[in-house]
Amino acid sequence: MLVISCIKQVPDTTQVKIDPVTNTLIRDGIPFIINPYDSHALEESLRLKDRYNVRTVALSMGPPNTVATLRKACALGVDEAILVSDRCFGGADTLATSNALSAAIALLAKDEEVGIVFCGKQTIDGDTAQTGPGIASRLGYSQLTLVDRIESIDFEKKTVKARRKLEGRHEIVEAPLPAMITVVRELNRPRYPTVPMRLASQEAEIKTWDNSILKMDVQSVGLKGSPTWVSKIFSPERDKGEIIGNGIEDPTGTAALLIDKLLSKDLLTV
Numbered sequence: 001m002l003v004i005s006c007i008k009q010v011p012d013t014t015q016v017k018i019d020p021v022t023n024t025l026i027r028d029g030i031p032f033i034i035n036p037y038d039s040h041a042l043e044e045s046l047r048l049k050d051r052y053n054v055r056t057v058a059l060s061m062g063p064p065n066t067v068a069t070l071r072k073a074c075a076l077g078v079d080e081a082i083l084v085s086d087r088c089f090g091g092a093d094t095l096a097t098s099n100a101l102s103a104a105i106a107l108l109a110k111d112e113e114v115g116i117v118f119c120g121k122q123t124i125d126g127d128t129a130q131t132g133p134g135i136a137s138r139l140g141y142s143q144l145t146l147v148d149r150i151e152s153i154d155f156e157k158k159t160v161k162a163r164r165k166l167e168g169r170h171e172i173v174e175a176p177l178p179a180m181i182t183v184v185r186e187l188n189r190p191r192y193p194t195v196p197m198r199l200a201s202q203e204a205e206i207k208t209w210d211n212s213i214l215k216m217d218v219q220s221v222g223l224k225g226s227p228t229w230v231s232k233i234f235s236p237e238r239d240k241g242e243i244i245g246n247g248i249e250d251p252t253g254t255a256a257l258l259i260d261k262l263l264s265k266d267l268l269t270v
Contacts, residue, residue, distance in 0.1 A: 001054045001115040001155050002108060005045040005078070006101055006135070007038040009062050009069040010125045034069055037120025040183050043190040044150065045118050046077050052155060054115065055079045057108065061089060061100055067206045075193035075201035082108075086210040091223035094126070098134025100221050103214045105139060109178075115155060117180045121146055132182040142175035148186040 012031045034042070045056045058073035060066050061084040070081040084104050092100065105117060117139075119132035129145075136143035144162050151161040151172060158177040163170050165184050193201070211218070218224060244261060245254030262268035 001052070002057060002112045003045045003048050003054045003116045003118070004057045004059055004105060004108065004114060005038070005042040005073075005118045006132070007042055007058055007060050007069065007073060007120075008035045008123050009033070009060065009066045010035045010123055032065070032069065034072060035120055035123045035125075037122060037124075037183065037185065039120075039190045040185055040187050041118035041120050041181075042073055042076065042078070043188045044181075044183060045116075046191070047188065048116070048153070049077070049079075052153070054155075055112070057082060059084070059101065059104055061085065061092070061097060061104075063090075064208075067208075070206050071201045071204065072193070074204040074206075075197045076191060077193075077197065080207070081204065082207045082209060084209050084214070086214075088211055088218045088222045088224075091226065091229070092221060093226035093228045094128050094130035094134060095227060096221045096223075096225035098131050098138060099225060100214065100216065101131070102135050102138040103216050104209060105135065107209075107214065114178045115158075116153075116160065116178065117141065119180065119182045121182045121184050129182070132180055136180035139178070139180070142177070142179035144173060144175055144179055145182045146184055147181050148184050150181075150187075 009032050012033050042058060048054050049056045056078045057080045058070055058078045059082050060070055064085055066083055066085065070083055074081050082104065084100055089096075089100055105114060108114060117135060119135070121132070122129035133143055133145065135141070144160070144164065146164045146166065147162045148165040148170075149163040151163055153160045155177070159174055160177060160179050160181070161172065161174040162181065163172050165186065211221070223229070245257045247254045259268065
């Protein structure tokens with residue numbers, strides 16, 4: 001049984017800078033990390049490997065330098081790492097991304113039965129939470145989102161029971177395998193790689209699948225397959241703050257000053 005974790009390489013958001021002329025991301029010198037939510041997806045796949053002896057695969061789509069992120073997954077213990085990378089895949093939105101990842105998972109499923117596909121609930125650079133559900137829809141897999149605990153898995157009966165974190169409550173659901181599960185941070189605490197595993201990961205084979213392998217219609221991937229696109233990226237302007245009144249000694253007078261200020265800027269109606 002195969003357990004796949006989809007991981008994405010994202011820029012460290014504390015280091016992101018925008019070119020004021022081109023309004024594009026300045027990538028030079030920016031460190032890249034595994035999307036934090038995907039780290040929990042990867043960890044859960046490794047826990048299933050430890051418990052059920054399933055085979056694990058880390059799958060990512062991105063430019064060639066994404067190999068570094070997949071090596072981190074190898075250092076943690078995945079059995080195989082695959083990079084989906086081709087120029088025609090560049091500029092993909094969530095629809096085109098889920099198309100390409102679904103094709104890669106379907107290709108893996110031809111040789112080995114897929115039980116579970118894990119994804120982080122969302123990425124910190126896009127925040128759409130659409131790629132995981134998109135994969136499930138295209139492959140016809142059961143879809144369990146916002147999972148914060150795996151209650152039980154029966155690989156013989158091909159069922160999974162999980163707890164979903166909702167607003168103000170939890171929901172326990174059971175679904176047939178294969179299933180796509182998106183996870184939240186409360187699910188687990190990711191492990192750290194050992195020094196021997198780090199060293200071994202430098203020699204690990206990272207397979208690269210381009211479109212000559214996936215054989216996808218170029219109109220369904222990359223920019224051509226993306227109905228949405230980013231028209232502009234910019235850093236928000238920071239206005240200098242203003243301190244008015246004395247809220248400690250004269251809270252009533254300060255409140256009146258604040259109301260007057262808001263009225264003068266048409267930010268408050270009476």
